Amino acid sequence: MRKFGLIGFPLSHSFSQKYFSEKFRKENIADCVYENFSFSTIDALPALLISEPEIEGLNVTIPYKQQVIPFLHFSNEVVHQIAACNCIHIRDGKLFGFNTDVYGFEQSLKKNLQLHHTKALILGTGGAAKAVEYVIGKAGIDYKFVSRNPIPASKKYIRYEQITPSLIGLYTLIVNTTPVGMYPHLDQCPPLPYNYLSTQHYLFDLIYNPSKTLFLQKGEEHGAIIQNGSDMLITQAEESWKIWNNLY
Secondary structure (H helix, E strand, O other): OEEEEEEEOOOOOOHHHHHHHHHHHHOOOOOEEEEEEEOOOHHHHHHHHHHOOOEEEEEEOOOOOOOOHHHOOEEOHHHHHHOOOOEEEEEOOEEEEEOHHHHHHHHHHOOOOOOOOOEEEEEOOOHHHHHHHHHHHHOOOEEEEEEOOOOOOOOOEEEHHHOOHHHHHHOOEEEEOOOOOOOOOOOOOOOOOHHHOOOOOEEEEOOOOOOOOHHHHHHHHOOOEEEOOHHHHHHHHHHHHHHHOOOO
């Protein structure tokens, strides 16, 4: 039996296990299983691999996309550049790190991206934000990170209270990489001056549950293009499957 899984904490609302279990059933892949491995510290990873030696691949989610890096034996160029890994292929006891978030976000983002989306706000500074930064930078889009936490002394980082009506008018692509608004906290959203959004804006939320967060609802109310994280998740999951099976 081939085994794959997801590491993170907590994993009570995991997309991956349901997705891959259904994939195996629909595609008649009888020799594979996908399990959740929830642990409160990344230091538990070596013990997991010893106790489950048949694991061939792992997805990595919050909060371990950056913390897992020291455990990798090899990383591809994207992981080296952004210092975040969400996909591990295990071969001969070695951990090979990849980032399929980058590919998933890039493919999903470009479906609605328009020429006037030349400036972006990235809400959050975690591992997913690193993947978003890579894609947006690659597209030649100017960007700023927005955070509630202490921020580096850099022009690329601002706090939510620094988002003025004029600034949000210029930064017409807004990507939420934080868990704010994720189920069950349906009444929460990032603190933005939503009244100044327009039809020129494109709001992308990496959250997929609910399908339309309060962040996206507020954007839609002002005529903005909106996109949730469902398509991105499916795309990155399929990319993980290709990596685990060397389908290139």
